[in-house]
Amino acid sequence: MPRVPSGPRFWCLAYLCLCAPVCIALALIVPPGEVADEAAHLARAAALMQGDFVGHRENVRYADGSTHVAAGVRIDPAWIRVALSRPKDFCGGLAADDGTPDARGRLFMPLYTVGTYPPFLYAPAAMGLAAGRILGLAPEVCVYLGRLANATATVVLAMAALALATRGRAALFALLALPMTLSLAASFNQDALIIALSALSAALLTPRDPAGPGSRLRISGAILGIALVVLAKPPYAGLAAMLLVPLNRAETGSLARHAGRRLAAAVLAVLPAVVWTAAATAFVATPVPRYAYEAGPLWSGPRPATFTATDPKAQGQxxxxxxxxxxxxPGHFFGTIKHLTVLAKGAVGIFGWLDRPLPGFVYGIWALALLGPLFLLRQGIAPPWPERIVLPAAALASLWLVVLSQYLTWTSVGADRIDGPQGRYLLPLVPMLVLAFARIRPGPVGAGRWPAMLPVAAAGIDLVALPLAALSMTVSA
Structure with a gap:
């Protein structure tokens, strides 16, 4: 079978030449606020630029006349005007009134869950906004600098992952080059950095020799990367399982000591998120207000049971x-063809408020680019079978937590379904599968086989297709 260039330099250059231009184009073409949850993430970056590291609670009056406590931030009204590309009640949600400005003229913007996130992954976008303000640019222009800063940070992390991986580069490239990943990178959404950090953590752990050159630095970097991801999204705690492999021993000392060190590393990666989540739940988090509704069929309490918000405590009960x-x-959710189809399309990419699907041929190309290497690249030494069990099991556990978190925090009380899971939520878990199944290839260093080039070909097509799709977007009034 013919071989093609496949060393770290090739993959980094391919990403820089094919994906970075797409990020720049999307950052400049897509209207502000027209990326998944971008308005809330933009507000977080703007608040961080002002020195507010986390959201806080305030009483907010809503369109139906009710008052609720909401988690959010106070920012300059200019950022709110830029961030909101559609009416507040566009999706049928309960819209908040503008409220009263504080002494500095700042308005409160409810963010709910986004208001509880730690500030670290908003730093690049906040620096982009700050650079624009220092230059005296209008907020409408600063927004594009913030997007470009977030895209730059994502591209740097992605290229680091491709450079440091010793196996599975084609799979990591495919994940990092997906239209959804590039769309998120070209926005204020922190999910692109989460995906890139997950990929980088897996890349740092790809060497099979746990005592090889630079192993301590690699493990330390992986701990930091996983810790940042889990801090941002606690349901991804299963990513810490990557720190347990390789399960075979190649270093001196007892097996118990080796296992103990790896388990300590996993705990260290998750512990900050435990502390942050406990504090954020106690002092920041609030339910999401809704129009008054009757509890769903799973509610076993007295009726009538009218709720005016989500209620994690009631859902947990x-x-x-x-x-x-x-x-x-969760089983019913994943057992529905409609849900699986939406998740698959969302993982590849949907623009706008998840209502701007890409051209059909883009999904077909990426299906071939993702599945082709999976079935055609079967040569090489596979990881030991325990790793091929532990890591997928941890990925499934994380996915289960992600879906249940949507039931607790987003779904109406008593509903017999789960609302909210999106395809992009699957992407940070993919590096675990790469680490579990990526083979050590025989043959000369830097040589690969042609099926590995399918994601590169798909990225090359996206170089034209994605900007054109962005240009065709229109904003609903």
């Missing part, structure tokens, strides 16, 4: 009343 629901509710 519903799950605990019948623990089988911990399995059956």
């Amino acid at each position: 519903i799950l605990l009343d019948k623990p089988a629901r911990l399995v059956t509710l």
